[in-house]
Amino acid sequence: MATVSTQPSRTEPTAVGAIDAARKALVEEVGRADVGAHLGHLVEGEPGGTVVTHLFACQRAGYVGWHWSVTLAQIPGEAPTVDEVVLIPGDEAIVAPAWVPYRDRIEPGDLSPGDLLPVSDEDPRLVPTYSFGDDPLDADAKAQVRQVAEDLGLGRVRTLSVEGLDLAAQRWYAGLAGPAAPIAQAAPHHCYSCGFLLRISGSLSAGFGVCANGDANDDGRVVSMDHGCGAHSEVRLAKKHEPLPLPEPVVDDLTTDLLEAF
Template sequence: MTTQTSTTAPSDTVLTAAVDLAREVLLEQADRADVGDAIAAVAEGDHVLTHYFECLRAGYRGWRWSVTVARAEGSDKVTVDEVVLLPGDDAIIAPEWVPYKDRIRPGDLSPGDLLPVEDDDPRLVPTYSFGDDPLDPDATAQVRQVAKDLGLGRVRTLSREGIDLAAQRWYDGDGGPEAPIAQSAPAKCYSCGFLLRIAGSLAETFGVCANGNANDDGRVVAFGHGCGAHSEAQLSKKQQPIPPTDHAHDTLTTDELDSL
């Protein structure tokens, strides 16, 4: 007989007592060396109960054998529904699967790699519906009919959601106001002479850095970003290099040197 070490509210005493039957059926499918003690009996519903056994199989620490038994109303005959191996709370299991398109990060693409965009990508909308700028009604009116009739221009352009996602990503990234380099900058990008303005709905929030000596050269930066390469940055007096001393002229003659 096997003694169970824990029980979770089993109301069916017939099924609870069927632990030996559960073990017998389990041993038909698993090696005896892989099966440990009964560790729990959990009621799954009316006249349905699961017996759990410790798993001793190498590499399956924290897993447990699950044997579900049941009986008909008014009958004492117990049948086995299923036998499976399940992970426990402290079992080592593989991480949840994440599709490749959700795992890819900037910099992962190599020359020749392709990353197709799905037809229903919410970041994109047909250009003929919105124009190049979804917030510009004039662009919408001008582009819609031309693109529809002649097929000119881009097939798709950014949706409002796509613009918002990009803006938030840029604002929260290395070119945003919370970046460590921006926290110690002498001034912000909006007042820098190296800032290139952009057009469209993000023109009041972002620009492109054009300082070849700056870390963000050629990158989108928020107006609240900043770095030490600001066009108006000035060194404080204590940060300035120490000026060289005046030249010293050696007037010592050979005769004077010999007399020393």
């Protein structure tokens, strides 16, 4: 385990006290203007020798919180030699965010025509259809799909697992088609009583449907039963919202008398 010290001891190896040699090597590598005060050293023992890393403050613009690391290697009886000079971040350094794999950065709407997004064979959202059925809550459908897949090789290879169904339900319910959406909060009625709601089958049928109102924002999309919008089939305008009747014309230019005058 490496140890950190700011003051070399009289009994420590020569490499620990070789601060000037480490600074000289660093200045030759990066220039004097970028090198600050000595911050301490790390001692790491190796069989038959010693490796010591000296740390110096970094004065380079844009690298606040970084420091220079100069590693010296020493064989007993020999003068220490420079192993490497690197710039490393400290606890307060500004560094790039942690790498996130491309597959985990994909969000809905990122795919363009021609893009492919393969699903892993170990994806927990999917299970083999022959072992789970097309609907985990429908025993008859499960048996039927299993039989078809086994005898004829037809049907889907995989279907949603319980985890996949739960994730979909949570995502839809918390999204713009759920009850917390601003348009739903201001709606006079909920989707479950709307004539434009198409029922879906399966275990999610009690909580979700598909909007079939071409005038609604959610047309063709899955909506929760307690979602809503102003395009509900039973919406009626209050009298104060109805258009005002047109006043009587001052001159009725649609009468036959006026036409004959011309």
